[in-house]
Amino acid sequence: MKRQLILEDGTVLVGKGFGSMEETIGEVVFNTGMTGYQEVLSDPSYCGQIVTLTYPLIGNYGINRDDFESISPAIQGFIVKEAAAAPSNWRSKETLDELLKSRKIPGLEGIDTRKLTRIIRQYGALKGAICGMDVNVQAMIERLKNEPLPTDQVERVSTNTAYPSPGRGYRVVLVDFGMKHGILRELNMRNCDVVVVPYNTTAEEILRLNPDGIMLSNGPGDPKSVPVAINMIQGVLGKAPLFGICLGHQLFALACGANTRKMKFGHRGSNHPVKSLETGVVDITSQNHGYTVEMESIENTRLQVTHIALNDGTVEGLKHIDYPAFTVQYHPEASPGPEDSNHLFDDFMKLIETYKKEGEDVCQNV
Known part of the structure; x- marks a missing residue:
């Protein structure tokens, strides 16, 4: 037809x-x-x-x-x-x-x-x-x-109720803005005790779950259409290690005072080169986004750019200078695409371990 x-x-x-x-x-x-x-x-x-x-x-x-x-x-x-x-x-x-x-x-x-x-x-x-x-x-x-x-895409794809994906490792609260199952799979592979929560869960509700770490998932649409998530991120920042992917990366940037803008046609594919500014290593990444964090808006924040896209120089990674929090614009869980950057999930586990150890040391010295 x-x-x-x-x-x-x-x-x-x-x-x-x-x-x-x-x-x-x-x-x-x-x-x-x-x-x-x-x-x-x-x-x-x-x-x-x-x-x-x-x-x-x-x-x-x-x-x-x-x-x-x-x-x-x-x-x-x-x-x-x-x-x-x-x-x-x-x-x-x-x-x-x-x-x-x-x-x-x-x-x-x-x-x-x-x-x-x-x-x-x-x-x-x-x-x-x-x-x-x-x-x-x-x-x-x-x-x-x-x-x-x-503009209600996140509401349409997020889970309506919280649910567990049990494990015996670190407790990770995964905020679902339109989560790909690949993210949950990677956390499960590391034996995390995951609790998936809706996009509009408050900071108080997340902290009441006593997370060892907080994960901000990918998702659709304009990050500025999800102001409730920006407020939540501001409420949990510094109270547990945080890792954000794609939309989670953009929401994190907005919560920290940076700005986002719509791209002309976005990045959607499985062969986008991204360079780490800390190591100089280039990973081939899977990407799917139509918005980006404005590079110039980061100057007056407590954020530091960690990764850039080699094709157009846009921001591909951020970390907070004061708090244990980092994000990437691309998809380290791939699906589809290369798994060059899969190690970021291990980096998140190490960040949680370091944060918990520092807290234990403080308690012992009191």
Whole structure:
């Protein structure tokens, strides 16, 4: 069935629909990864977005039970050059088309995804709609121009209630702004006693759980749309070691007095080089964000830049000068992507250990 993608700038691309045939509207972005489409589909950070994959053949190894990054994908739509109808992999349980149908996610194939990517690179992320051929193009363009997109993405993807993921190691409170399961998996691998809490949990409620460490997860949307989290971070800062990823990194920066801004088209892919300013080591990282911390806004804060993106010089890591807290803009848990920076979870464990030891030494000297 023919379907069309209509962009707010007037561009119309006609292709073939797959997955759900429902109409959908969202921010159109692109991801440059060659593999990992299942993880991209199920990453809550894509909530409200229509994702275009630049690699031409998607779905060739099917969908399996193990590579989901969330139980309920929140992606708004999926655009590919070609969706493989006959995948081949020993783990495959269903096709990409079958998954999208079951989760009511509209798909579009057969358009020039490289052309669409060039449009986004030139003009920035655009609002768009995947819809039927009977839709009035001019009326849809006016709708896209005049109707703002929702800003409640974090509320939509965060857990509603706190829940444990038990372990016998350090107690880590993981604040869920749209958490990828990969983060929870890495903490579980280190035997952490994890308590996952909703995005709007207060500082008092978190501290009442007696955490050894606090983790701020990734998530979708504009960090300034989550002021309750900024207040929470200010309330826990310095009272337990803190580690933030992606949206958690941006919220941490805002809580410490820095500023964030929307990027032209963001970083979305699995091959972004990031340099550590402390060691000089370059890691190849997995990234998915449309906002960044402004470098110049850090000057009058107690923050220090620890990592930068080699492609464009944007901030990729921060640490607090006075408190045991650090964050990164990229995804050390990968999924999909390289695991070069996985050691950051071990660094977090060492930070907790050091903080606890210093507290014990103070108590012994009283």
